[in-house]
Amino acid sequence: MSLLEIRDLKVRVGDKQILGGIDLKVEAGQIHAIMGPNGSGKSTLAHILAGREGFVPTGGSVSFDGKDLLAMAPEIRAREGVFLAFQYPVEIPGVSNKYFLKAAYNAIRKHKGLEELGAGAFLKLIKERAKLVELDPTLLDRPVNEGFSGGEKKRNEILQLAVLEPKLAILDETDSGLDIDALKVVASGINAMRHPSRSFVVVTHYQRLLDYLVPDVVHVLVNGRIVKSGDKKLALELEEKGYGWIEAQDRERVAQP
Amino acid sequence: MTEPGVLAELPESGAIWLRDLRRDALDRFSKLGLPGPSEEDWRHTSVAPIAEGRFRRARLPEAYPEPAFRDWSGSRLVFVNGRYVPGLSSARPGARVVPMSQMLQKDGKELEPWLKETSATGAFAALNTALFEDGAYIEIDGSPVEPVHIVFLSAAQGEPAAAHVRVMIRLSAGSRAVIVEEYLSPGGTSNWTNSVAQIKLSENASLEHIRVQRDGAESLHVGLTEVRQARDSRYASRAFSFGGRLVRHDLDVRLEGEGAECQLDGLYFLKDSDHVDNHTRVDHAKPHTTSRELYKGVLDGVSRAVFNGAIVVRPNAQKISSVQSNKNLLLSSEGLVHTKPEFKIYANDVQCKHGATIGQLSSEALFYLRSRGIDETEARRLLVYAFVGEMVSRVGMAGPRQALAEELWGG
Numbered sequence: 001m002s003l004l005e006i007r008d009l010k011v012r013v014g015d016k017q018i019l020g021g022i023d024l025k026v027e028a029g030q031i032h033a034i035m036g037p038n039g040s041g042k043s044t045l046a047h048i049l050a051g052r053e054g055f056v057p058t059g060g061s062v063s064f065d066g067k068d069l070l071a072m073a074p075e076i077r078a079r080e081g082v083f084l085a086f087q088y089p090v091e092i093p094g095v096s097n098k099y100f101l102k103a104a105y106n107a108i109r110k111h112k113g114l115e116e117l118g119a120g121a122f123l124k125l126i127k128e129r130a131k132l133v134e135l136d137p138t139l140l141d142r143p144v145n146e147g148f149s150g151g152e153k154k155r156n157e158i159l160q161l162a163v164l165e166p167k168l169a170i171l172d173e174t175d176s177g178l179d180i181d182a183l184k185v186v187a188s189g190i191n192a193m194r195h196p197s198r199s200f201v202v203v204t205h206y207q208r209l210l211d212y213l214v215p216d217v218v219h220v221l222v223n224g225r226i227v228k229s230g231d232k233k234l235a236l237e238l239e240e241k242g243y244g245w246i247e248a249q250d251r252e253r254v255a256q257p
Numbered sequence: 258m259t260e261p262g263v264l265a266e267l268p269e270s271g272a273i274w275l276r277d278l279r280r281d282a283l284d285r286f287s288k289l290g291l292p293g294p295s296e297e298d299w300r301h302t303s304v305a306p307i308a309e310g311r312f313r314r315a316r317l318p319e320a321y322p323e324p325a326f327r328d329w330s331g332s333r334l335v336f337v338n339g340r341y342v343p344g345l346s347s348a349r350p351g352a353r354v355v356p357m358s359q360m361l362q363k364d365g366k367e368l369e370p371w372l373k374e375t376s377a378t379g380a381f382a383a384l385n386t387a388l389f390e391d392g393a394y395i396e397i398d399g400s401p402v403e404p405v406h407i408v409f410l411s412a413a414q415g416e417p418a419a420a421h422v423r424v425m426i427r428l429s430a431g432s433r434a435v436i437v438e439e440y441l442s443p444g445g446t447s448n449w450t451n452s453v454a455q456i457k458l459s460e461n462a463s464l465e466h467i468r469v470q471r472d473g474a475e476s477l478h479v480g481l482t483e484v485r486q487a488r489d490s491r492y493a494s495r496a497f498s499f500g501g502r503l504v505r506h507d508l509d510v511r512l513e514g515e516g517a518e519c520q521l522d523g524l525y526f527l528k529d530s531d532h533v534d535n536h537t538r539v540d541h542a543k544p545h546t547t548s549r550e551l552y553k554g555v556l557d558g559v560s561r562a563v564f565n566g567a568i569v570v571r572p573n574a575q576k577i578s579s580v581q582s583n584k585n586l587l588l589s590s591e592g593l594v595h596t597k598p599e600f601k602i603y604a605n606d607v608q609c610k611h612g613a614t615i616g617q618l619s620s621e622a623l624f625y626l627r628s629r630g631i632d633e634t635e636a637r638r639l640l641v642y643a644f645v646g647e648m649v650s651r652v653g654m655a656g657p658r659q660a661l662a663e664e665l666w667g668g
Contacts, residue, residue, distance in 0.1 A: 050628050053620065078630035090625040094643025103639070104629035111630070143643075160629065 001066055003028045003199050004049075004168055009060035011041075011048050011224075018044040020224040021060065026168070029196040033210055033235060034203045036221035037243040042203045043087065045221070046172040049201075050084035051077050065167065078104070079111035081167030085157040085174050092144040097156065100144050101126055101163055108164060129162040133189035151182040158189040169193070170201045175209035187212030207239035222250045266314075268390050272365050278372060282386035289380040301563045301595045302534040306477055306503045312419035312449055315339045321412035322443050329437075329656040331403035334393045337410045338448070339420030341391050345408075351401035352434065357392040357423055368394075371425065375455055379507075381479045385421045385453040392423035392452075397434040397462075404435040404654055411442035411450055411476065424454035428462035428490075435654050437467045440480075444473035447502070452480040458490035460514065465493045465653050469661070472501035474529060481507045488514030488543075495652050496523040497661060500531030500560065508537040512546035512577075523552035524648040526665060527560035527592070534563035541570045541577040541607075550581040553648055555641060556592030566611070567599040574604045581611040586644050588618065588637075642666055 004026040011019040018041045026032050036042050048055045049062065051074035062069040069077060092100070105125075106116040117125070130137055133155040145153050154174055161169050171190070175183055190200070190213055202213060210218075210232065218234040219226045222243070227250045228234065238246070267279050291308050292299040315338035323345065326333070332354040335345035341356040348354055360368060372386070393407045409422055428434060440450060450472075458464055472478055478501050484492055498504055510519050525533045539548040554562045564583045585594045598611040618640050626636035645665050652658040 052624060073633070074624060074627040075630050075632045075636075078628055084628055086625065086628075090619070090621045092622050092625070092640070092643060094646050095639055100626070100629070100639075103631050103635065104626075107630040107632065107635075164629065 002026060003065060004201070005063045007061050007063075009048070009062060010058045011044055012056045012058050013044060013054060017058070018224050019048070022224075022226060024219065024226065026199045026201060028167075028199055029194075030216045031194075031200040031202060031213060033215040033218045034201060034221055035205065035207075035218060035235060035238055037247065038205065040221045041224040042205075042221050043172055046084060046170045046201070046203050049077075049082060049170055050074060075107070078164070078166075079108050083161055083164055083166035083169045085154075085161060085169065085171045087173040087176060089145050089153040089157055091146045091148075093146050095144050096140075097142055097144050098123070098126065098140045101140075101160065104160070105163055126159070126163055130159055132162050132192050133158045134185050135159050150177040151179070154178060154182070154186055155189070158186055162189065162193055165193075165198075167197065168199050168201065170203065172203045173205065174202070175204055175206060183209065184212060207235045210235045220246055222247055225250075227253070267387060271361055274369050275361065275365060278369075279387045282383045285378070286380055286383040286387060289383065291380055298536060298565070301561075302503070302505055302532065304503070307449060307479070310417055310447075310449065310477070313414070313416045315418040315420035315448065316414060317342070318412050318414040321410065324408060324410055324441055326408075327656055327660055329404060329406060331401075331405055333406040333408065335408045335410065336391060336422060337412055338414060338418060339391055339409070339422050339450075349403060351399070351403060352405055353394075353396040353398075354405055355394045357394050357425070358390060360394045368425070371455065371457075375453075375483060379481070381451055382453050382481050385423060385451050385481075388421040389423040389453070390421070393425070395424075395426045395436065396429070397427070397432045398429040400433040404437055404656075406437045406439070408439045408441065409450060409452070411440070411446055411448040411472070413446045413448070417447045417449065419449045419451065421451045422453075424452065426454065426456045426464070428458050428464055430459040431461045432459075433463045435465045435467070437469070437654070437657055439468075440470045440472060440478060442472045442476045445475065446473055447475040447477070449477035450479070452478075454480070454482045456482065456484045456492070458484070458486045458492055460487045461489045462487070463491040466495070467652060467654065467657050468494065468496045468506075469657070470497065470501070470504060470506070471499045472504065474500070474502060474531070476501040478504045478506075480505070481509065484508070484510040484519070486510065486512050486514065486517040486519065489516040490514065491518050491520075493520040493653070494522065495648070496521070496535070497648075498523075498525040498533045498535070499664075500525070500527045500529075500533060502530070502532065504531070504533040506535050508535070509540075510538070510548070511540040511542055512548070513542050515543045515545045517543070518547040519549070521548070521550040521552075522648055522651050524645055525552075525554045525562055526645065527555065527562060528557040529560065530558065531560040533561075534565075536563075536565045536567070538567040538569070539579065541568070541574045541579065543571075544573065544575045544577065546574065546577050548579045548581075551648075552583045553645060554583075554585040554594060555588065555645060556585065556594060557588040559589070559591045561592075562594045564594070564596045564613075565599060566597070568601070568609060568611075570602040570604050570607050570609070572603040575606040577604070578608040579610070583613040585613075585615040586617070586641065587615060588641070638666070
């Protein structure tokens with residue numbers, strides 16, 4: 001059984017059909033990259049998996065670890081092991097990063113039937129994980145993402161990933177807005193979290209993150225469909241030639257069904 | 258005009274000057290009558306529950322739920338239905354803390370000029386002057402490190418009752434204090450409390466005044482806090498309201514000496530059909546005075562809130578600085594806020610800023626929290642607390658701060 005199995009998934013946002021039938025299978029331990037031009041539906045795919053309100057599935061199914069993912073509330077998905085690293089992490093004034101992480105961590109523990117972790121042990125855990133992404137520990141006491149730089153926000157996302165230890169991590173444009181040094185730090189943090197039972201779906205417009213985070217499979221999303229899949233060489237080809245040729249192929253396909 | 262429902266017989270005991278004062282106040286009240294919706298200051302708050310009520314004179318009931326006090330150190334004066342209860346009270350050295358009833362009997366002459374000089378001319382204040390029998394008298398000289406705690410408990414006594422209570426606080430030059438003034442009523446009582454607090458800060462005195470009004474859904478509460486500040490004095494008000502059927506608080510601060518500063522922090526936390534009206538007024542009577550004001554509100558259910566922030570800058574009160582802000586969080590689609598700044602500026606070299614916001618919980622923040630495994634109820638609670646936490650953290654004294662934090666977190 002695959003960890004994630006998406007079958008003919010169709011999604012509407014508002015009046016607009018964004019995804020027109022996605023098929024995707026992710027095995028445990030794999031990294032899949034989803035690439036594609038702007039507006040192709042990459043972020044929609046990331047958000048529908050996390051349970052974002054307003055994203056309406058109009059057909060198809062998503063099975064996660066053998067369960068119907070689309071039937072679960074967002075918090076249940078998280079507790080079952082789905083994690084979305086946001087492209088634009090939300091600032092939450094008044095809630096300390098540390099408190100937020102602890103509430104999330106213990107909610108997941110409770111769901112698994114484990115005892116909640118005490119304050120001391122938890123502090124030790126997050127400090128240790130913060131080192132993975134070279135996050136300034138003073139940011140743990142600050143309100144969630146408030147006043148963080150773009151790079152700090154992305155590191156904070158990966159810190160959450162490292163603390164919550166999901167089965168499936170969906171990274172939505174985690175590389176956007178990062179300079180090359182920050183990108184390396186974030187990528188090495190993600191690599192440190194690789195595990196035979198943990199899978200990654202990496203949504204990205206550019207190839208450069210994939211220099212550090214080597215995908216098993218690369219998919220190209222155009223107009224709400226996966227039009228091509230291949231190995232990591234496909235990412236390099238896209239980097240070199242852009243998306244134009246693949247969009248042209250897709251137009252031909254649509255014209256001659 | 259007469260208002261048989263709210264009028265009671267004047268207290269008979271007391272010195273001649275006091276009886277005269279009460280009679281004058283009653284005359285004034287009779288001329289004024291209860292305020293109506295045609296008065297700008299009462300446009301959004303109807304006093305019908307008071308006008309149409311029939312209130313007995315409050316008395317000490319035979320039985321009442323004893324409040325569970327936290328273990329703060331310091332003097333405590335407890336009143337039940339406006340009557341002093343020595344058994345629940347305790348006095349500590351360091352401050353002069355006396356029930357008003359005792360002051361009126363023994364040292365009334367001391368109070369006469371002060372009671373007369375109040376500029377509180379409104380109907381409710383006049384009625385208070387006519388009818389109050391007890392309350393707290395506090396005189397601080399020096400810097401008592403322990404806070405003073407005044408508690409007014411309103412308890413059921415069979416029929417709705419009206420308690421008129423008076424608080425008088427005086428800080429001598431250079432002294433410092435923390436005073437907690439608390440109004441409590443258990444659910445189910447439809448009593449009316451009408452309070453007037455007069456606060457006088459001498460030169461360079463500093464007061465943190467924590468006022469907590471925690472009434473049941475049927476309770477009625479009208480309060481006036483009048484503050485007079487001399488040169489270089491500092492006044493910090495932390496006013497918390499947890500609702501009631503009709504709640505009105507007027508906070509009236511006059512900065513009468515150069516260098517005087519006030520910080521007015523308020524929070525109203527409302528649900529169901531609570532109605533809370535805060536009218537604040539800062540009078541910059543002298544140059545180089547400073548006011549900072551932040552009132553926040555959370556409204557659930559069909560609750561209503563009114564915030565009116567008046568700032569007056571007198572001619573020649575140059576170089577003053579005033580910042581006012583009112584921020585509201587609506588948790589339901591039927592909560593309603595009337596917010597209005599009111600600036601009257603008669604000087605030209607001043608800094609005044611104000612702002613008001615009304616918003617809802619951010620759906621992005623809610624989703625973000627839920628996407629991390631936190632359920633919706635908890636996520637909402639976190640975000641609400643994030644909004645109000647700032648007001649709690651401003652409370653300088655640990656005991657009340659902790660109590661408020663727990664209450665707001667639980668709510």
